[in-house]
Amino acid sequence: MRRLAPALRLDGADAELIDLIKSIVAACKEISFRVGQGELSDVLGSTLNENVQGETQKKLDVISNELLKDLILETGSVMAISSEEEESTVAGNPEGRYLVTFDPLDGSSNTDINSLIGTIFSILPAPKGADPADPAIFLQPGTAQIAAGYILYGPSTLMALTTGKGTKMYTLDKTYGGFLLTTEQVTIPGVTAEFAINMSNQRYWQPAMQSYIADLLKGKEGPRGKNFNMRWIAAMVGDVHRILCRGGIFAYPRDLKDPSKPDKLRLMYEANPMSFLVEQAGGTSTTGYERIMEIQPVDIHQRVPVILGSKHEVESCLQYHQA
Ligand code: AHG
Ligand code: MN
Ligand code: MN
Ligand code: MN
Numbered sequence: 001m002r003r004l005a006p007a008l009r010l011d012g013a014d015a016e017l018i019d020l021i022k023s024i025v026a027a028c029k030e031i032s033f034r035v036g037q038g039e040l041s042d043v044l045g046s047t048l049n050e051n052v053q054g055e056t057q058k059k060l061d062v063i064s065n066e067l068l069k070d071l072i073l074e075t076g077s078v079m080a081i082s083s084e085e086e087e088s089t090v091a092g093n094p095e096g097r098y099l100v101t102f103d104p105l106d107g108s109s110n111t112d113i114n115s116l117i118g119t120i121f122s123i124l125p126a127p128k129g130a131d132p133a134d135p136a137i138f139l140q141p142g143t144a145q146i147a148a149g150y151i152l153y154g155p156s157t158l159m160a161l162t163t164g165k166g167t168k169m170y171t172l173d174k175t176y177g178g179f180l181l182t183t184e185q186v187t188i189p190g191v192t193a194e195f196a197i198n199m200s201n202q203r204y205w206q207p208a209m210q211s212y213i214a215d216l217l218k219g220k221e222g223p224r225g226k227n228f229n230m231r232w233i234a235a236m237v238g239d240v241h242r243i244l245c246r247g248g249i250f251a252y253p254r255d256l257k258d259p260s261k262p263d264k265l266r267l268m269y270e271a272n273p274m275s276f277l278v279e280q281a282g283g284t285s286t287t288g289y290e291r292i293m294e295i296q297p298v299d300i301h302q303r304v305p306v307i308l309g310s311k312h313e314v315e316s317c318l319q320y321h322q323a
Contacts, residue, residue, distance in 0.1 A: 001180040004170055011165040013147075016077045020098055020123065021147065023075045025159065025179060027067040028119050028151040031105075032172060034063065035117065035153045044112055052087040052301060053266075060111050061085055064104035064119060072100050079126035082138050082300045084269045089300060091132035098146070099124040099138055101300075103269035106150070107235020116154050118237030122273040123147040138300050142272035142293030149273065150237045160186065160244055160277050167244065167281040188283040189247035192310040194229045196239045196250040204255035208288060212320040224316075236265065240274050240308070244281055249309040249317060253288065263303035267295060271304050284314040288321040 002010075004025065008018045034041045042059075049057045065085040072078050072092075079096035082089040084103045102121040110117050123146045130137045149161035157172035159179055167186040170179035195216055202213065219227040231248070233239050239250045254262045265271050275285035275292040285292045285308035292304060307317055 001182065004179045004181070007168065007170075007181045008163065011163050013163050016097060017123070017147065017163070020072070020075050020077055020100070021149075021161070023071045024068065024100070024102075024121055024149075025151070027064075027071040028159070029157075029172065029177070030067055031060075031064045031119060032151070032153050032157040035060070035111075038114060051085050053084060054261075055108070057085065058105065058108045058111050060117070061105045061108055068102055068104050068119070068121075072102075079130070079132045080137060082135070082268060084266060084301075089133070089135045089138060094132050096126055096132070099126050101138065101268040101273075103266065106237045106270065107233070110233075110235050110238075116152065116233050116235045116238035116241075118150050118152040118235065118241075120150045120237060120270055120273050121148065122268065122276070135300050138268065139297045141296055142267075142275055145272060145276050145293075148276040150240070150277070152237050152241050154238075154241075158182070160241065162277050162280040164276075164280065167277050169244075186244050186277075186281040188244060188278065188281045188310055190282070190311040190313075192247040192249060192313050193226055194231060194246075194248040195313075196231050196233075196242070196248060198232060198234075198252070199230070201255045201257060204257040205253050206255075208320040208323070209251065209253040209317075211323075212317050236270055236274065240278065243283070243309045244277065247310040247313075249307065249313040251307045251317070252305065253307065254305040261303070263305050265303060265306045267292070267297055267302045267304045268300055271306050274306075275308060278308045282311065283309050284311050286314060286318060288318065 034043045047057045078092045078098050080089045080091050082101045107117040147163045151159045159170045169183035171182040216228040252265050278285045287305045
């Protein structure tokens with residue numbers, strides 16, 4: 001089985017990009033080890049702090065953020081980083097070619113129940129000669145991404161990665177200590193009968209999503225003419241991973257439960273990297289009204305509605321938004 005660096009080289013990645021991805025992977029291997037030790041490594045539970053997102057930070061949110069930040073900035077090839085857990089961006093080398101954004105720990109609420117969690121990252125080009133301390137350097141659409149990926153800390157630790165040459169999956173071989181290429185080209189089936197959405201928000205969704213899900217629930221007797229199954233892991237990494245493996249549609253639509261926060265998922269740390277992985281695997285990713293990767297960000301912590309997955313199912317959902 002091919003190792004990570006040779007696989008990346010074959011996809012045309014240069015030495016500096018490979019080194020950066022290896023640093024991200026090194027931090028994630030450490031997170032994977034600590035997650036695997038669970039209660040024994042004193043990484044579970046909450047801190048007393050609240051992050052910029054208004055969420056109570058879990059110990060693992062903080063540990064993962066520190067590990068990633070330190071190892072990424074140590075490479076010297078990164079001008080700045082932006083994280084879900086940092087109020088502002090953190091400057092690195094002014095000569096660095098790259099910017100990195102990350103969700104150090106996705107699915108925080110799963111940490112204390114030994115359930116799926118992961119790390120999501122995105123690599124963007126650094127504008128030459130820019131001020132590394134200026135957060136505006138990050139305000140690039142997802143189409144500018146050089147690479148994106150997630151590491152899933154599940155029964156096995158694995159990574160989905162794209163550098164724009166398809167989406168590949170690597171599995172961490174814990175005996176040898178490195179990631180090995182286990183799926184050369186991920187392809188999301190275009191047709192599905194499985195959806196993932198937090199149904200408890202149903203009454204707060206907008207009419208388009210209400211009608212779409214209502215029709216799925218009508219099953220065989222409804223306009224879709226087939227029964228749909230539902231899954232919800234409460235960690236986007238877990239839900240998107242399932243979709244990369246066997247298809248499906250995942251949605252975190254706009255809802256009016258808290259009108260000051262109509263959207264949940266973060267564009268730079270969650271929506272854009274996942275959209276890149278999904279599109280590179282033949283799937284579609286949209287807000288319902290526009291392609292996520294074409295959104296011009298206005299804020300590093302910006303949130304967006306997300307609908308992604310199997311091409312034909314996302315298209316069906318989009319028809320409700322056009323009506
Ligand atoms: P994070 O743990 O990084 O804050 O992200 C959690 C996100 C996402 O992973 C998941 O799909 C969603 O929140 C779950 O939301 P609900 O708690 O509403 O199910
Ligand atoms: Mn969070
Ligand atoms: Mn997240
Ligand atoms: Mn997170």
